[in-house]
Amino acid sequence: MAASHTHYRRLIDFAATLPPTPTAIAHPCDAGTLEAAVEAARLGLIAPILVGPRDKIASVASAADIDVGQFPIVDAPHSHAAAETAVRLVHEGTAQALMKGSLHTDELMSAVVARATGLRTERRISHCFVMDVPGHADPLIITDAAVNILPTLEDKMHIVQNAIDLAHALGFPAARVAILSAMETVNPKVPSTIEAAALCKMADRGQIVGAILDGPLALDNAISLEAASVKKINSPVAGQANVLVVPDLEAGNLLAKSLSFLAGADAAGIVLGARVPIILTSRADSVMTRLASCAVAALVALRRREPGNAIAS
Incomplete structure (x- = not known):
């Protein structure tokens, strides 16, 4: 990590001391998302749940030489279904955060804001x-x-x-x-x-x-x-x-x-503003930025569970 990123290092280091946040990753069908998931899991920031086409996830992981064998995969046929399934995992209590994979932001957020099945709050x-x-x-x-x-x-x-x-x-x-x-x-x-x-x-x-x-x-x-x-x-x-x-x-x-x-x-x-924090990354984001986003989500999830906890900036 670059010497300039002291704030991110502090966030990541503190979040790594907490129990990993179960995080449903919607349609993680690109190497960048899988690499970030593996590294965030290694640091103890999140416990990834991969939601998307099982064969495609396995193919991308194999091509990029990324080992995802330790993570649960919830099969969903396409990106739209992956977004809906990830939201359902939150309703079931399986996930405490969401993370965007290789799908359009609008697809994920449409599932989040759906009035009947989404994650809206007041x-x-x-x-x-x-x-x-x-x-x-x-x-x-x-x-x-x-x-x-x-x-x-x-x-x-x-x-x-x-x-x-x-x-x-x-x-x-x-x-x-x-x-x-x-x-x-x-x-x-x-x-x-x-x-x-x-x-x-x-x-x-x-x-x-x-x-x-x-x-x-x-x-x-x-x-x-x-x-x-x-x-x-x-x-x-x-x-x-x-x-x-x-x-x-x-x-x-x-x-x-x-x-x-x-x-x-x-x-x-x-x-x-939703029931759980949502990690909204970009394909252009570095691994450092993705890890910091995971750390922020973990701290928000902690705050919701235990309002007295926080990390000094």
Whole structure:
């Protein structure tokens, strides 16, 4: 593991001390997913349950020289059936987390949000990146860059609360939430600034709990004390935010990928708001990123079982 990834190493090392989280991996029919499953199991992060076409899984494993003989395989004929079967394993209590294999995100999430058979809760489902940015003192949670395209104000209330709960599961000393926009003042012509102000007032009224919120904030004065000082913004969040809430999916995707490709950051991905954490990986993810995503899911699952447990970031 690269020396820069201290936050991920701490997450992985702590999660490895816990009992492995039984994790249903939907359609693990590519070498990257199987390699990550084997390594995550070796480290004790998860106990993989491979859900998909038995022959295809065996063929991919054999071609890549990956030994999956120690893992249970639940046969499912195709990716859609694999997603539905993985969700059923959660309902049965066999799995405490889900992991995306080589199927489209929409396929897995359709099974998760199905009204009759899915894993919905009263919360809006949302995605968080836990980013390990070289040179940045703290890990950054960025939300939502993968699930909610144009979230409403009500959606954002759930998105923020999901991210706060994740910060607590990871043991952040304090969740400091910046509601991002292009500027730090409320401008009636820029809807994201109005929603940012509304979310902060929701926190004041107890509709969002467990964190300090500030917004609207531009990215620079959310994460740079110097930039916040220049703009004369004085708050417990400005310049030291560790949770960044973006206006929409496009902004979040651009921010996360900019950090990844320009700053060398890694982005562990997790979906929250369902009955269990969902590890949402990309084919381009490194093994390190996949392991960090497994570690995050294990800590979220632990928090749900034992609310007092967390890891310091």
